Amino acid sequence: MLPELGHFALILALLLAGLQAFFGIAGPMVGRDRWSAAVTPALAGQAVMVATAVACLIASFVGNDFSVQYVADNSNSALPLFYRVSAMWGAHEGSLLLWILLLALWSVAVAVGSARLPPRFSARVLGVLGLVSFGFLLFTLATSNPFLRLDPPAPDGRDLNPILQDPGLAIHPPILYTGYVGFAVAFAFACAAMLEGRLDQTWARWTRPWTTAAWAFLTCGIALGSFWAYYELGWGGFWFWDPVENASFMPWLVGTALVHSLAATDKRGLFKSWTLLLAILTFSLSMLGTFLVRSGVLVSVHSFAADPSRGIFILAFLIVMIGGALSLYAWRAPLLKSTAGFELGARESFLLFNNVLLVIAATTVFAGTLAPLISDSLGLGTVSVGPPYFNPTFMLSMLPLAALMCVGIHANWKRGRLSDARRAILLSLLAAAVLGCGITFGIYSNGHVLTPVAMTIGIWIIISSLIEPLYRVRRHLSLPRALIGMTIAHMGLGTGVIALTTVQSFTVERDVSLSVGESATIGGYTLRFVGVKPVEGPNYEGVGGTFVVTRGGKPVAVMIPQKRQFWIQHQVTSETAIRVDHGNNLLLALGEDLGAGRWSVRVQVRPLVSLIWLAALIMAIGAAIAASDRRYRAARAAESAAGVVAERA
């Protein structure tokens, strides 16, 4: 009964989303305010129906209802309760449903948060969001219904993909999707502005907190995914330039550009059409990510379920949504002229450089991701694009970006005189160079030519970000949350640059084979192989190898990497052992049984690798603080009361 109820709720949600889209877009167009007013109840109904559907599916998982195909395919009665709940989004159908739920939640948040926006404008925003919901609901019902029954019911399920049986799974997709879907809000704001044919600085002020919040979630989601791949999959790396990783990274890059371009639109009324384009692109790339992951067009380690017929539907949907938005852009953007001007050395030009470099970076990632597909479609054979392409091209745009940022952060709006800040810029650069070279040659004493350069830039970013807040504190000036958030996020970026540089330059990795009692020394750590013993879990069995790790004769840890064989899916997973010691990340992955008591083991000593994820977390926290600035809310109240906004510089 529950699956049918869920299915029915999903159909009702589709109809309500259709109404939401119709009233929201058509109402303001024909000038019927009562139509516009119907948007909110339609959205409320849609959200309730979607939540009901999700609750029904989770109940089927918790109750082990193997008459539901999706449950039978992705769960098992031996699966712990926690994973039975998270198995809901363990495969394609459920993760789409999760996407829809999150979109409904964002829409409700916008409806609540934008109660003070002009009613017609907010109707348009919610109408566009309704259209997106409608498309995804239609997709789910037409090609990926999670409520299909199995007749006769399976006596037990095929179990959740063992790779996904990790706490990381439970939080990674929801957070990543919250970020992805959150950019739908910026997209809807952009479409609404184009439908109105009017875009002013207050528009940017309304859009900013939503965009920044979505960006914070996406940052967290990507970092968690990377952490998860490192820790659970035991791939021995934190980033692989895999199509699915790129699919989440491209919206992040363009989203970062959008966050900065919105700042210029907000403060100076500049880059209007460019900001609109970025808002469209960011969400388009989020949707394209779904397309790439789910259609089977690109082969990836992540594609658990891929199906070409779904791909055709997604493509049609993309053409309608993105094509529609870009047509609207071609038609309306020329009307939105920016009147203000600025000088070359002004903050605006630095933001422009920032945008250009970020978009270039996104384009190179995009080209690398799609190159195999394009070459295959044109019959040029299959090519594989990997880190040798991505790492240098990416760095080529990122290092100048980071360096420009350290100068641009001191620049004023409008006026191009950097002379006031010259001392601060030069002194901070000098301090950073001393520290950067000191770390490179003093502590690690080896590395690439670019190592000291990148290290210096990373430190320079942190110092530069701190100059203005410290100046304000000393002068007892106000410290708005937007500034605190920005400072923290920029320091996070600097931390990230330092961490990436250290890891890329100073990692030691070796595969060794050891018999019981033997030792090997790698990167200053000595590990002695004590032996293997069998291990057993609720739905797997395996072996664990015991290694005693010492450094300079002092004990560090006993590490037990495991190899697990899952009974039901007959899949072998590697459970790496990870230990943090003196900022170094030690990773052991048990390899093959070489016979006669010998085992191969992969040993990695990565300095500061944990700092990469910490840096991402810092950036996300900074963004969250910035998004919560009172300025966005206070301005909104003032806007509705007087219709005029006092410009605060």
Add this chain to the structure above:
Amino acid sequence: MNRFYLPLGIFALLALVLAVGIRHSPDKGIIVSPLIGKAAPRFALPDLADPSHVIDSTALSGRWYLLNVWGTWCVECRAEHEMLLKVHTSGRVPLIGLDWKDEDDRAQAWLRQLGNPYELVAVDRGGRAAIDWGVYGAPETFLVNPQGVVVYKHVGALDESTWTREILPRLPAAPGKG
């Protein structure tokens, strides 16, 4: 004015490439058993004909066999039964039954009534062996080679076309032992 059409143009081009890409993408929609090409999972289960006798799957290796998962509760298995009898009379490959989550007396009555196509029937009352084999709905049929490796899996009732197109071509040309 023209530059505002540029994004639309680029997107149209991209959509075209993606459309071509979809048509070229291999068909990944079919569920492929992870067992194919791997060793058949081992089981040791009571014999339906004589519950005191244990059937050990390792004793089956050294020749081709078809493992058929069935149960008297399964409607499709009844429809499949006639085809199984044909397979039996063809004498090309022995059929090993896996009686799944069933009651012994019902299963015995079923075979008496409809005819017994199986050389041996192992009783998997708890469903443990079926889980090992990755079964998620009866009937399912696995073709195992003399090295004990699963070569082919068919989900659903076995029919004439599957038998002639998928299973017979995989068997050695010479007629096998009865």
